[in-house]
Amino acid sequence: MFGKVLVANRGEIAVRIIRALREMGIRSVAVYSEADRDSLHTMLADEAVCIGPAASADSYLNMSAIISAAAAVKAEAIHPGFGFLSENAKFADLCRQCNIKFIGPSPEIIDSMGNKSEARNTMSAAGVPVIPGTKEALYDADKALSEAERIGFPVIIKASAGGGGRGMRVADSADGFRDAFNAAQLEAEKGFGDNSMYIEKYIKKPRHIEFQIMADSHGNVVHLGERDCSIQRRHQKVLEESPCDVISPELRQKMGETAIKAAKAVGYENAGTIEFLLDEDKSFYFMEMNTRIQVEHPVTEFVSGVDLIKEQIRVAAGEELSIKPEDVRIKGHAIECRINAENPSKNFRPCPGTITDIHLPGGNGVRVDTHIYSDYTVPPNYDSMLLKLIVYGKDRKEAIAKMRSALGELVIEGIDTNVDFEYDIITSKAFEDGDISTDFIPKYFPEYVKGAKNL
């Protein structure tokens, strides 16, 4: 096992990792920017090294400063957290060259999964389902129709050069396909000066489902169930839960096995996440693989009972997984809300500033992962996430009740937060009824999408 590990991150995830290290009897080293002298991770670590000015590029993304810090304090490993350098193949490679264990997969895997089209090709070749679509550009409606029939309706017609919904049409059946194709193509030609089109299977009311994978260097791979991250605002996750209530044990087994197959296909090591789109008809398609620990990992920790950060460190040190596939039990229900320093009535504009008063909820099945405290000043330089509130109940109903109660208790004064927005979601009937898909927020909370709601 390592004697000392450097945490190349800040905020709540750095605090989370430092606590895990302390519990494991490993010395922790924090790195911090000039803006983070008083940040909690700087105070909690056994050692702390300043690595540069406030701007991320000069500090938390500054590879030379972080590597030199690791060498200077003689840290044997670096935990990159999420964001920053966590999916930077070059950084992982530098660590390897400097005899520092990067707590994550190899640079080669980071690189290959970072390239979205390469990742999809790799997965497709390994027998993991990907969204069916055309590989070559289409120009002719008749040819396109035969492709659409091969793929199966409904399909979405997209402009190769497209974006922003222009040159895009959904066709439910062969009737009217030609008109839709021609209309989209005309728009594409006018909008982008390019009339090459492609077709993909259209997923109606998709859910964003991701499977947590954990793999060691001895070839063992387990999945720890799924997370439903469909509640998103402009592709930013807002609330996550595990398990997903529309996934049956059989489907979970099937998707989990697929996720394991995907991880094995690339010889994966350490924690990773396989993202799928889940169709209403329960077909699922590989989207991408995240080669790091995720923000929402605590929901999985609650329902699986596995400490993912500790497991990451153990696996990186060459140990075998502490859990065998047959021992994995998903029990109860967990929900996480991300609390950010942002103002929902001003188009979710980030609101840095000083926290004047704080009250954190607690009690049975309530977990708070945060780096904020009373009098803490949120610097404007970084991500606006302040706190993760995670609750655990015996079932979804209890978890929702617990989250309502906990959000009701949560007080953060002095800066604007999205607490009320989260509360609106968790108390909505639509959420309670489980009418969830990636267009949940635009559908039920359109005023938040426009940013016009006056709170």
Added chain:
Amino acid sequence: MLRDIFEKRMGKGPDFSRLKRGVNAEGDNDARNLPEIPDNMWKKCNFCGKPILTADVKENLYRCPKCGGYFRVHAYRRVEILCDEGSFQEWDKEMPFVNPLDFPGYKAKVDVTKEKFKLDEAVISGECLINGERTALCICDGRFIMSSMGHNVGEKITRAIEKATEMRLPIVIYCCSGGARMQEGIISLMQMAKTSEALKRHHDAGLLYISVLTNPTTGGVTASFAMLGDVILAEPKALIGFAGPRVIEQTIRQKLPEGFQRSEFLLKHGFVDAIVKREDQREVISEIIRLHDKDLIEKSMKTFGRVSDLDEAEISADGAVNAAGAEEKASGKTESTAWQRVLISRDPKRPTAKDYMDLIFDDFIELHGDRCFGDDGAVIGGLAYFHGLPVTVIAQQKGKNTKDNILRNFGMPLPEGYRKALRLMKQADDFRRPIICLIDTPGAYPGMESEERGQGEAIARCLYEMSGVKVPVVSLVVGEGGSGGALALAVSNEVWMLENAIYSILSPEGFASILYKDSKKAPEAAEVMKITAADLKKLNVIEKIIREDEPASSENIHEIAKLIDEELSDFLARYKDKTPDDIARERYDRFRSF
């Protein structure tokens, strides 16, 4: 503060977690697998001081990935960057050591340097292909005693030039030097003369020399081969100068300003044709070689008109339609007055010369500077292709907005603008490229600095030298043709005007104030001065009028550019079989007739 509370609680400093765990924090490092940063993994950038990855530097063509600063490149690395793979054949690799002054310790120093850098001298020479273009090539290597020029450096360069002359190849020299090789004293000085002599012969043989100035190019090298290129390119921010900055500072007892003697300074002062980024050098150099290829020029000149010969029937039919259309249109529209045309020609929204150039010519490479004093923004010039034929294009350029107009001086050239134009015309003459001039100027700039630097002399020199040029020259007035400032680019075989352009001895306002003592009578003056294309055609001052169905604008510029394109093709077809002497004599006769 939370930190204080933590400290107080533990009583033994902030490191409370260690006490909790009871781990011997300092002692547990010994047997561990410790991190080790490999040697040479990181470098410190000597421009921005930031640490950079050695691997990144190589990938980034030896530039700092953080600040973009240009590091020196080893000669053989340069070959890899520049030449087609495996095409470089080295000449005179090993030269016997010479020590003309019997300088003590010199041989030992050279031997150590040779061994250390695996280089025989401070320059390598040979022949190679650059994007398929065959050329002789010399590259100086700054690691070898600061690439100072001793006998062997001068000898290798001179031999390479002589060999290029003999083989009728162009030569490219990548210059880098701290100056003379002190250990060789006066013999080092003689290398300046020797290399320059060889370049003169190379030039007189009608062959191209491109010099590329890299950091640093100083001392005797600057005062010899580095500054003698037909085309002089530089890498960004390279130090280029005769006297070193320290010597200058000591002499004048002043601190030199930021950017002094850097490539950008030389560009501004007219001594560098272009600054070319490292990743573009291969493309730009090979393109310049191609644009100076006399065989290509001769061959593509011959093809002009061949297409129209074949399609003659069709074209004449088109022409007839056009003519009929024009007449119809002409009868339908009320003819503009001269004063209206003056205003149209000055309209700030009227397309500028560059707008036409972009539509008519391909792959324009702008060349800057008069090699004397400066680079004038009101005159742009350079090399381009016209339907595959290399040509020299020179234009007077007005700005599109206030900021641009400050750079362009509102289209009023300074003497350095005319000297640049003349330099480019002479180069075109040497390499047999036809010359196309686009004219659009209110007049040569009337300012103090113009007189200080000899505006009259600069214009006169243009008229004088243009008369003897032996390649076809055509000038087109696209806007204002303001007096001597316009004529300096219009001693041509043919002069054409756009329908709404004007060409005059001076502005109607100036004319009115001299003759009528009232500049407000400019509209009247415009009528009597005979300054419109139609009037000038009648006076035989111009050969052709290019039709503008509507005054030229961004809307119809494509149509007008197409007409110009057709006329230019026709012009070149008419001139392709004329001898150089005939071309010059016809031009002489054209102006002799006035």
